[in-house]
Amino acid sequence: MCGIIGIYGNPEAATLAYLGLYAQQHRGQEGAGIVSMDGAVVHRHMGEGLVSEVYHDPADLKRLRGTSAIGHTRYSTTGGLDTKNVGPLLFNVRNEPVSIAHNGNLVNLTALRSKLQAEGAIFQTTTDTELLVHLLARGPEEALADRLPRALEQVEGAYSLLILSPEGLLVARDPHGWRPLAIGKLKETWVLASETCALDLIGAEELREVEPGEILVIDGKGLRTVTHLPPGQLAHCIFEYIYFSRPDSRIYGANVDKMRRRLGNALAREAPAPTADIVIAVPDSSNTAAIGYAQESGLRHDIGLIRNHYVGRSFIRPQQDLRDLTVKLKFNPVRGVLEGKEVVVVDDSIVRGTTMRSLVKLLRQAGVKKVHVRVSSPPIHHSCYFGLDFPTSEELIAGTRTSAAIATFLGVDSLAYLSMAGMLASMDHDPGHFCTACFSGEYPVEIHDVPRKDMFETSSSPASVELPAG
Amino acid sequence: MCGIIGIYGNPEAATLAYLGLYAQQHRGQEGAGIVSMDGAVVHRHMGEGLVSEVYHDPADLKRLRGTSAIGHTRYSTTGGLDTKNVGPLLFNVRNEPVSIAHNGNLVNLTALRSKLQAEGAIFQTTTDTELLVHLLARGPEEALADRLPRALEQVEGAYSLLILSPEGLLVARDPHGWRPLAIGKLKETWVLASETCALDLIGAEELREVEPGEILVIDGKGLRTVTHLPPGQLAHCIFEYIYFSRPDSRIYGANVDKMRRRLGNALAREAPAPTADIVIAVPDSSNTAAIGYAQESGLRHDIGLIRNHYVGRSFIRPQQDLRDLTVKLKFNPVRGVLEGKEVVVVDDSIVRGTTMRSLVKLLRQAGVKKVHVRVSSPPIHHSCYFGLDFPTSEELIAGTRTSAAIATFLGVDSLAYLSMAGMLASMDHDPGHFCTACFSGEYPVEIHDVPRKDMFETSSSPASVELPAG
C-alpha cells in the first residue's frame, strides 16, 4: 500500500505535501519522496525510511521550490526495496520532466513490458508504475492529458494516480475505484490525498472523491474533468475500512472509525464471550473494534497490552534464545489488569498467525486464565494483487487451515471470526461495491500474471554511489 | 531523566544492554550509549537520538565485545545537548578505562568543580557526572571500590550509578533513594536496571532494589555490598509513579500501573463529573489513570484521541499559519466518538499548559459540547533539581496561577487536580518516603546552586570533526 498527496497552487507546495505524507505515514513506511515543479524546473528529494527520517533537514524541503508538488509514501508491492523504486518516480519525457505517484498495483505487467522492450524501451526501475510512463511517452498527441486516456486503457488493475509535469497536475483513478483518492481545497490551493486525514492536517476542506475512472487535470485554469474511462465493476478495497486507513479518515464517503466500531459491534453479536471478565485490543489498529465489541457486549474494556512505539525498522537480536522476544518488544502485557482474568482479545485480522500465537503465550505468562480471540473480519484465504502485501495462500494461516486448527495453533480457549455477511452488513455501501477477494477469492478482474515483488529485478547489486564529501 | 542498564557475566553483554536501553527508551530520547569491557579493553558506541537510531547497524553492537557492559539513555538535565555529554561517559583514570552511567542530578556542583579546577583538574564535559570521576581519580587507595565511598560522601543530590572498569561493575544509589535501581538475574548473568520492564524484556528475574545509600560491587567473585553511606531522609520521586516510569514496571516495590489506576480512582472520587457522557485519556501516559477514573465514576471510557507515533524529534513547519498544527500532528480527535458529547479528559499532569490548551480547541472543533479536564496529580508549582527537566516556576502554568485562572487559560468548562492528600493516600508507602518537592516546594536537601543545563558550558561551538570517508 502507499499514500499519495498532490498540491497545486501554493508557494509552499512541498511543505504541504510533506504534511500530507506525514498524516499518511501509516500507508507506507519503507520510503518517502516529494517532487516539486517550479515553472519548468523540477526538484526531487526522496529516501528510504519514515517521512521524518527522509526530511529531517529543513534545507531538503526548502530546495523543493515551486507552487505544485506530489508526494508518495512507499510500501513495496511490485519492485524491490531499492531507492530508485521510491516514488514519486521522475522521468524525462521528450525533454520535459514528468513525475508520477501511484497507489495501487497493475495486473497485466508482463505482456506489456515485453512488448515495450521489443520496441526498444529501456526500463529504469522494476516498478509497475514505470510502465504507465512508457505508455505515456508514446503517441502523436502533444499534451500528456491527451495521451493519458489511451495509456490507461492499456493497463489493468488498481491505480490512484498523480502526474506532475509543466502542463499541470494530472489525476486519475481506475474504473473500479479500488483505492481512495480525495479532492480538497485550502483557499486557492488544490489538495489531492489518499485519505482525508491528510486534508485535515493541512486544514483543507474535502470536496469529494475522484470518481472511479475519472481523469482530471489541474492547471492555471483550475480543475476540470478530462474524460471518464469505460466503466468497470466497482471494487472498493474493504480492507481499507478493516485495517488500512486511519480511523479518523473518511473514505468512499464514510467514516472509517464508524465502520470499524460497527465491525466490533457485529462481532460481539455473532461471537459473544459471556463468561469473560474484560475486553482488550491488540493495539493500536484494533482499538476501535475492541471498544465496539465491549460496548455491544456490555463487557468491561481495559488496556491489557501496551505497545512500544520505539520499535525501529531494524532491530538487532541477541544470538542467545530469549523467548518470545519479538512480540515482547512490541507489546507488554499489564499484569495488574490481566492476572486471573478471562479475557476477550479483539484483533482486526490475522495474517500469518505467528504474532498472535506469541501474544497468547505472553498473556498466559501474565496470568490470564482464559483467552478468547475475536477477529473483526473474516478469515483471509487469498492473496491481494491490488496493493496489499499479503503472502501467498500457503503462508496465510487461514489459507489452508480450519478455524479449529487455527485455534489450536494459537493456543486459545476460543476463536471466532466475523462472518462475511456480518462484515458486509456493517458497511454503508451495497456489498457489490467492494472487492472482498482476499476473503472470497472472487477477483473483480482477471489476474494475468501472479506478480512477485521482484519479478523484474535484473540480477544486479544495488549501484553504490560515492558522493563528494561536500 | 535517564535510564541506565548494567550487565555482568554474559558473552552478549552489549546486546543485552541494548535490549535494556530499548525497554527504557521512554526515560531518555536525546541520546544513547553503551560501553563494554572485554578484559582490560573497553569499547564504546554512543550517539544522539533514539536507541534504534544509534544502533541501526548490527556491526556497531558486534564491536562492543566483552562480558560486561553498561548503557545509558540520555535526557539532559545538567550538561548541554552535545555528543560528548551522552553517556556512559568514559575516562582514562591512571591508565585504566573507567566508564560511568548516571541517573539523577547532583546539587552541589559549583563549589566542588571550582575546588577541583584550582587543583589543576581539566574537565572534558559539562555534566555533573564527570565531577564524580574526578573525585574517584583522587585518593591513595588502589581499588576504585575503595575510593568510591569517600567520593560519594562529597556529593549531594540524586544518583543511581553504574561504574564499569577492569575491576568489575560498581553500583551505587544515593542515601535518599531518589531514583529507582533494580537488581535482576538471568541464569549466571547480573542485570541492573532503572526499571523492571528492562529485566522483563531480557527475561531476567528481579531480586530486589539497590538499597538507598548502598554501594555494591560485582566481579568474578559475585555480587557483594561494599558499604552503606550514612543514611539520609527517604525521598523516592513520586513523579515516577505519576508519569515517568512505564506502567508495567515495578519501582520502590510497587507496580506502577496499580498506583496510576488508584490515582485515577481517587481523582474520580475527589472530582467527579456526573453530567459527562464519556471519559477519554490524553494518550498514552494517561491511559491507565483515565481507565481508573472511568471505572470509579461509572462513566463510559472511550478513545477520543489517537496519537500519531510517527512524530520525529524534528518537525519541519510551514511558514503559513496552519492553526494548532503542533497538537494536530501529535493527536487526532475521533469525531464519531466526540461529536455532541460532554467529555472528561484525564491527563496525568500539566506542565506549561500550552498543549492542553490547543487540545481543548481541537476537541471543540470535533464537536465536543463540554470539556472537563481532570489531572491525576496536584498542580506543579516548583522546579525539580533531582533529574526531571521541569521549567522554572515562572514557566510552570501552576507556578503563578490559580486553578480558576488555569481553567480560563485552557478554555475548559471545568478543571480539577488531584489533591496532595489524595495522591499520597493512593500510594503503598508512607508519605514520608517520597520527594514531592515539585508540588510542595519542600526539598529534602538544601539546593546549593540552582543548576541550569548549560551552567558549565564554555562558549565553544561544538567541535566539528571530519572523519575519513572510509
Add this chain to the structure above:
Amino acid sequence: MCGIIGIYGNPEAATLAYLGLYAQQHRGQEGAGIVSMDGAVVHRHMGEGLVSEVYHDPADLKRLRGTSAIGHTRYSTTGGLDTKNVGPLLFNVRNEPVSIAHNGNLVNLTALRSKLQAEGAIFQTTTDTELLVHLLARGPEEALADRLPRALEQVEGAYSLLILSPEGLLVARDPHGWRPLAIGKLKETWVLASETCALDLIGAEELREVEPGEILVIDGKGLRTVTHLPPGQLAHCIFEYIYFSRPDSRIYGANVDKMRRRLGNALAREAPAPTADIVIAVPDSSNTAAIGYAQESGLRHDIGLIRNHYVGRSFIRPQQDLRDLTVKLKFNPVRGVLEGKEVVVVDDSIVRGTTMRSLVKLLRQAGVKKVHVRVSSPPIHHSCYFGLDFPTSEELIAGTRTSAAIATFLGVDSLAYLSMAGMLASMDHDPGHFCTACFSGEYPVEIHDVPRKDMFETSSSPASVELPAG
C-alpha cells in the same frame, strides 16, 4: 576527455580495472566508476572525484565480483557534472544489464535524440553515450554484437567504446581513430585501455591498437573481430601527443615522450632565445618539451617552478584580496634559481592565457629579468567537438588575438609558438593522419550541432536521495 579500461577473464577483474583507472587518472578527474559482470549479475560502484576518493574503501571493490569489468574516469564534455552521468553507464536492455564506457564525443546528437524521443524513448542521462544504448536496444537481432554495427553507423564523431553484457565484452573505435585504444594481454586476461601506461601498471603486454572502425568481441571463445565499419578519413587527435596522454604511454604506435621532446627540439630551432640564461618548464606537463628545448638550444635547464600537488578540487578562498593567490597555490617560484636571470619558460599550450599571465607576474616578483615564453604547439584558434573541453573561440586567447597582442596581455619580453609545419614534421605519422582542427579549424566531419555540456539537461535540481543510516 576520459580514460577507459576493460578487463576480461580474470578473477580480480574489478581490481585490475581499478589499477587501470588509477594509471589513467590524468584523463578525467571529475568522476570514476567500475561495472563488473559476474555471470549474469552486474555490480557497479561509481562516484564523483578521483579514483582514490571513489574507491577508498576496499569493500567497495570487493563487492564488484566477476571475471570481467569495465571502468571509466570522467571529464565532462556532453552531459553535466551529475553523478548519473558518471560512467560506465548501466542500463537494463530487454531485462539484461548492459554497461558502456565511452571516450570521445558524438556530433550528431540532436537530430538522433529527437527522433528516438518521438518514438517513445525515455532518456535517463544527458550524455551522448546513452544515445548509443537506445540505438542498441532496437533491432530484430538477438545478440548485441549483431545490433552494434547498425547502431554505430547512425552516429558520427569520436568514440572508443567498451560495452559489457552477459554476452561478453564488445569493443569499438570510430572509423577516424580519434581517440587511442590499446589491446593488451596479461597471461589469459584481456586488457583494453585508452593508454598503454595502464597496461604497464597492470603488467600486461601491448598487442596492438584497436583499428579505426573495428568492432571486436571478447567472450569465452576469445577475441575476434566482428566487422569493420565503412572507413573514414584518419583523424588521430594530435593534442594527445602535445598535452593529454601520459609521457610514458605509446599511442597511435609512437611514444608520447619522444614526440613531446621533438616538439621541444623543433621549438628551439624555430624560436631560439640566445640571450637567455636558463630554460624552465611549467610543470608537470611541459617538463619533457622544456628538456627538448634546452637540449636543442644548449641552454641550461633548471627547476624554476615547484608545483604544489596538494591542491584539491575545491579550494576555499579568503575574501580579502591576496594577490595572484590562485597561481601561487599551484606554483611556487624558486627565487635562488630565478633571481637576476633571463628565462625561457616552455609551456605545451596556452588556452585562456590567464594562468600564464599570473605566472609571469610571479616570476618577475621572484627577480626574473626577462621572460621569454615558448609554446610547443601552434595557437589554439578553434573549439574541439571530439572530446576536449576547450572553450569557445571567443574565450580562447588565440581565438581573436594576434601573437603580439597575446605577448602584451601576458606581459612577456618575447612569445613564440611552434608552427603547424614544425609540429607536424615532428611526428612519426603523415600529416593527413591527424585531426588538427583546434589549430586549423578544418574539422574532419561536419559538425551538425554545436554541442554544449548542458544541451540536454532538463531544468531539474539533482535528485537528492536519503539513504538509510545503516
Add this chain to the structure above:
Amino acid sequence: MCGIIGIYGNPEAATLAYLGLYAQQHRGQEGAGIVSMDGAVVHRHMGEGLVSEVYHDPADLKRLRGTSAIGHTRYSTTGGLDTKNVGPLLFNVRNEPVSIAHNGNLVNLTALRSKLQAEGAIFQTTTDTELLVHLLARGPEEALADRLPRALEQVEGAYSLLILSPEGLLVARDPHGWRPLAIGKLKETWVLASETCALDLIGAEELREVEPGEILVIDGKGLRTVTHLPPGQLAHCIFEYIYFSRPDSRIYGANVDKMRRRLGNALAREAPAPTADIVIAVPDSSNTAAIGYAQESGLRHDIGLIRNHYVGRSFIRPQQDLRDLTVKLKFNPVRGVLEGKEVVVVDDSIVRGTTMRSLVKLLRQAGVKKVHVRVSSPPIHHSCYFGLDFPTSEELIAGTRTSAAIATFLGVDSLAYLSMAGMLASMDHDPGHFCTACFSGEYPVEIHDVPRKDMFETSSSPASVELPAG
C-alpha cells in the same frame, strides 16, 4: 613532523590559517585542524586526512569565526592515529578554552605523566602535548603567560608551540631551537608559521624566527617577549634542510633550496660518476640535489622518472602478485630517456631501502645499463626522538649494514653517500648549531624514555559516535 600556523588580529583569521596549513601540507598529512577564538568563544574544526579533505566545505571555515586562530597539520610521533589526537588540541582550563598546536616531541613523558596521574589528573589524549596543558593548569598565577615558563621548565625535548586562549596567542620554542618557527606580518596581522613558505602564500613579510628558548605573547597590546628559558645547546634539525622543509622556505636564516643544491654539489665532488650518461632525480624531494649534482659534475640532467601525484593515502591492492606494484604506482620510468644509458640516480636519503631497491629494478626493466645511486646525506644510523618518525636502528637499512652490503641489497652498480663533513661544510651555520643525531647517534639531550607512538594508548577501541542525520 607537523606544521603549525598562528594568526592574530585578522577578521579572516581561520581562512589565513587554512592557507598556512595548505602551504605546509608536506609537514603532516595524517590530519589537520584549526581552532579560532572569537572573544571568549572558541571554534574548532579538525579531521583526518589532507587539508583539502578536512576543509572541503566552505561552511566549515566560515563557522571558525574570530580574529585569531591556530592550525596544525599532523604527522604522528607520540599518540596514535586517532581523531582525538589531531591538533590543535582544545581543553577547558578553569572554565576557559585553551588550545595548543605543537611541532616537536618531548622526551621525558613517562615520569611526568605518572606523577600527574597520581595527583588525580585525567588524560584525554595520548599525545605528549596534553602533558603541557596539565602542567599549565597548575600553579597559583592568574595568567597563562605567567604559568607557561614554569610548565616548560619541567619538560625536555623539541617544541615549537602556539597556545591560543582568551588571553591572546602564546608562542614558545625550546631552548635548543630544534624546529623552525617564523614570525611574519601582513599589515596589522601577526602570522606565526613553521616555514616561511606559509608566510609567502599569505603574503606576509618575514620579520625573524622565534629565538630558541623565547616565550612570546601576542595580544591587544601587540607582540612582546615574556621571558627566555635557560639556554641549552643549539640543535637545529639538519634534516629539515636535507628533506623535510619545502625548497622555497627559509629556515634557521637560510634558504632551503640553496642548502639542498650545495649538498648536490658536494656529493658530485665527493662521489663522481664520470662514465655516466645522465643524472636523474628521485622526484620530487631530490630534484634540487640532482640538479646540483649535474651542474657540478657537468653531466646531463634529465627526467627519467615521473611521479604519479594521484596516489591517495589508501591504495587497494590486488591479491595476485603484480611485480613491484607499489613503486610502479608512485614512479614511472621514461624508457625513451633511460634505455641503454648509464645513469646517476640522486636521492636525498635512504631510510629502509625497499623503495630504492624496487626503483632500481624498474630502471633496469626500462633498459638502464648501469645504475649509480648517490645520496645527498650520510647514512641514517639512529632513530630520531625529536619529531621525525624514523624506524628503529634495526629497521634502518644503514643501522646494521655497511655501504657495500647496502649496494648489494639495492642491486646497484655503485652507491655513495655524502660524508658528514661534506654535509656540514655545505651549511651556512657552524656545525655545532645542528642536531645530527640520526647520523651520529650523539643526542643533544638525554633520552629518558624511548617513546613509542602508542606508549599511552589504553586498550580501547576508538569510540564510535553516531551523529544525528541532520
